[in-house]
Amino acid sequence: MTVTWTALAGDTSSFAIELSFITDPESHHYDADERESWGSITLWVNGINVTEHLEQGEPLRAAHWYLLPTIGWFAANWDPLFHEERLPLKNAASDAATAMTRLLVQPLRLVRTDLDEFERLDAWQSWWARHNIVDSVEGGIFPDLYIRRWGDLSEISVGAATTPGTPSHFRYQNVDVVGRLPAKFVATAIYDVIQRATEELARRRPDSTRISSLLQDIHDLMDVDGLRYTKRLAYLSGVNAESSQDVENFVDLWSRVDEILGTELDATAREIAIGSLRGGLVLETAPQVALLFGSYNPTLNDNDMQVLLRNLHNVLREPRPAEFPTIKTPALPRLSPGQEGSQLGEAAYSELADREAGYVDIQAILTRLGITHSMDVLSDTNTRAVSLITQEYGIHILVNRNYVRGTTEPVLRFTLAHELGHILFDRSRSLRMAVVSGPWAPLAIEQRANAFAAAFLMPEELLERLSKQMSIPIWHKKAAVQVAARLRVSLSSLADRMYNLMLVTREEANNIVYGNR
Amino acid sequence: MGDLYEGIPKHKEPWVAGRRGSICPPGVDGVALFKDSVVDPKRPGKRYATDGENAYCAHSSNVSTPSGGFYWHGFPYEWRRIPAAIQRQWISEGKITRYRT
Numbered sequence: 163m164t165v166t167w168t169a170l171a172g173d174t175s176s177f178a179i180e181l182s183f184i185t186d187p188e189s190h191h192y193d194a195d196e197r198e199s200w201g202s203i204t205l206w207v208n209g210i211n212v213t214e215h216l217e218q219g220e221p222l223r224a225a226h227w228y229l230l231p232t233i234g235w236f237a238a239n240w241d242p243l244f245h246e247e248r249l250p251l252k253n254a255a256s257d258a259a260t261a262m263t264r265l266l267v268q269p270l271r272l273v274r275t276d277l278d279e280f281e282r283l284d285a286w287q288s289w290w291a292r293h294n295i296v297d298s299v300e301g302g303i304f305p306d307l308y309i310r311r312w313g314d315l316s317e318i319s320v321g322a323a324t325t326p327g328t329p330s331h332f333r334y335q336n337v338d339v340v341g342r343l344p345a346k347f348v349a350t351a352i353y354d355v356i357q358r359a360t361e362e363l364a365r366r367r368p369d370s371t372r373i374s375s376l377l378q379d380i381h382d383l384m385d386v387d388g389l390r391y392t393k394r395l396a397y398l399s400g401v402n403a404e405s406s407q408d409v410e411n412f413v414d415l416w417s418r419v420d421e422i423l424g425t426e427l428d429a430t431a432r433e434i435a436i437g438s439l440r441g442g443l444v445l446e447t448a449p450q451v452a453l454l455f456g457s458y459n460p461t462l463n464d465n466d467m468q469v470l471l472r473n474l475h476n477v478l479r480e481p482r483p484a485e486f487p488t489i490k491t492p493a494l495p496r497l498s499p500g501q502e503g504s505q506l507g508e509a510a511y512s513e514l515a516d517r518e519a520g521y522v523d524i525q526a527i528l529t530r531l532g533i534t535h536s537m538d539v540l541s542d543t544n545t546r547a548v549s550l551i552t553q554e555y556g557i558h559i560l561v562n563r564n565y566v567r568g569t570t571e572p573v574l575r576f577t578l579a580h581e582l583g584h585i586l587f588d589r590s591r592s593l594r595m596a597v598v599s600g601p602w603a604p605l606a607i608e609q610r611a612n613a614f615a616a617a618f619l620m621p622e623e624l625l626e627r628l629s630k631q632m633s634i635p636i637w638h639k640k641a642a643v644q645v646a647a648r649l650r651v652s653l654s655s656l657a658d659r660m661y662n663l664m665l666v667t668r669e670e671a672n673n674i675v676y677g678n679r
Numbered sequence: 680m681g682d683l684y685e686g687i688p689k690h691k692e693p694w695v696a697g698r699r700g701s702i703c704p705p706g707v708d709g710v711a712l713f714k715d716s717v718v719d720p721k722r723p724g725k726r727y728a729t730d731g732e733n734a735y736c737a738h739s740s741n742v743s744t745p746s747g748g749f750y751w752h753g754f755p756y757e758w759r760r761i762p763a764a765i766q767r768q769w770i771s772e773g774k775i776t777r778y779r780t
Contacts, residue, residue, distance in 0.1 A: 163697060163698075184697075186698070188688050188689070188698065190685075190687040190688060190689075190752075191685060191687070191740045191742040191750035191752075192687065192740050192742065193740055193741035193742065194741075194742075196741075202697070217694070217696045217697070218694060218696060220696055222696065222697055226697045226698065227700065266759060266780045279778065280763040280764070280766070280767050280778065281763070283763040283766070283778060283780070284762070284763040284764070286759075287759070287760065287762065287763060290759070290760075296757075297760075299700075300725070300736065300738045300754075301689060301690060301700040301701055301736075301738060301752075301754040302700045302701075303700055303701060323757075325701050325755075325757065326701060326733065326734070326755035326756060326757055327690070327700075327701025327702045327703060327704070327754060327755030328701055328702075329694060329702055331694075
């Protein structure tokens with residue numbers, strides 16, 4: 163095998179892609195354009211070569227196949243690859259590879275939607291085809307690699323699904339890899355390589371209409387005239403922009419956004435809220451309204467839209483709050499989101515709370531930090547609250563009065579602490595933040611915020627102090643009820659927290675909530 | 680229609696490192712599967728077939744046959760990629776009993 167051409171773009175310590183063309187001496191009937199593109203693809207994610215694999219015990223660093231369809235797949239699916247975050251059917255896991263596998267393992271017919279099982283399979287397949295590179299390979303063996311948007315980042319996740327007909331001696335070495343890198347960086351690397359590869363193919367096959375047409379398609383990805391803006395915005399807003407009807411509905415909705423926001427906002431605030439027409443390879447920073455819609459339940463109704471935009475409008479007229487304190491956290495690698503949230507909650511308690519007090523006064527802490535909050539009705543009962551965060555203007559928590567667990571004092575305090583976790587620690591996901599704490603928010607972020615809230619409101623220090631004051635052990639329901647009342651948290655939150663701290667067994671935690679001893 | 684099925688070395692033993700794709704199981708009758716295959720409603724250059732156990736895809740080579748059709752070749756395929764509409768059709772025809780992923 164002779165490598166006749168090669169190109170590498172990106173940074174192999176984070177994300178990089180390399181395409182090579184290789185001579186293929188085998189003779190058989192095959193599309194001449196594709197035959198010319200026989201070669202290899204190498205991909206690095208988080209510095210790990212995810213195309214490295216074994217064949218008959220021999221390590222190969224790249225996947226081999228006809229590359230023209232893969233180049234065409236990148237060009238054809240560019241907008242969803244770099245703008246669509248929302249998973250099909252259900253937000254089943256934190257990364258796309260895990261979620262898509264889980265949706266198949268848990269039978270699609272059990273997913274709660276108004277679609278029949280074949281329509282659900284179709285929805286799964288359509289999303290898979292837009293995001294999994296295996297869709298570009300007919301007969302080849304590529305890694306189970308997904309690319310999708312994640313906040314302002316591109317998420318590249320590699321699962322362990324295998325291709326039928328893969329020999330037992332063929333094995334990808336690096337699966338279960340998840341990398342999240344700036345969308346523009348990933349897009350630029352891929353664009354650079356596919357453009358150069360297609361130019362090389364055009365040089366070799368100057369009469370090929372397929373290759374010259376692909377070259378034009380790749381050129382169009384730069385979107386000099388902004389013609390792709392609406393579709394990209396629709397993807398960022400959680401709309402399936404493959405459906406022209408859905409795009410039409412979205413355009414209608416977006417025009418009302420402008421009306422509702424009104425004319426009082428200054429130019430910067432309007433830019434933050436709705437962005438402006440511009441081209442380029444990718445929309446680097448999502449407008450805040452798109453982030454709001456994209457992480458809210460797909461059943462967003464007119465009232466929800468009014469409530470969300472009214473609150474956003476208010477935030478964009480508030481001054482920027484004081485600088486946030488930097489919370490010092492121990493650097494512990496490879497923690498689960500729950501463990502990480504717990505560490506962050508304990509650290510934030512030490513920095514922000516009055517440690518002489520018998521409970522954490524979350525409302526006073528928010529006031530001190532300049533974070534406002536209000537309550538309103540959103541239709542989705544699974545949405546706890548929405549945090550609106552800007553660098554230039556205010557920071558606001560909108561609590562859903564309609565939340566399934568209510569808004570009693572313990573629930574409200576937990577909600578505010580949960581949102582504080584988002585505000586303090588989730589700003590790296592995107593420059594502008596609109597976190598909807600509900601079933602469509604990134605799962606790991608929600609798990610972390612829940613653990614943060616539990617640790618912040620029920621830190622080990624306070625639990626230990628209260629435990630010593632009890633005449634009976636804290637795992638007895640009677641004592642737990644008193645501790646929960648002192649901390650102003652719900653009994654179920656306290657039971658969960660004690661279970662996570664391994665102070666009680668699962669049985670004892672259940673007894674605290676449901677038992678009578 | 681003039682289309683002809685012709686397997687290609689990429690999906691056959693012997694294995695050559697860096698030159699092979701998914702391998703067809705020994706004894707599979709590609710021609711019979713091709714005759715019984717269904718066109719992808721969204722991608723006309725792809726056809727699907729099943730023997731009831733495994734799924735297969737046939738891919739047009741885009742090379743003309745002497746009789747004006749195209750050469751096709753095939754390979755094992757993921758059930759999860761067989762379009763939902765075709766799986767529904769196969770269930771109604773009794774080729775499979777429920778959708779597969």
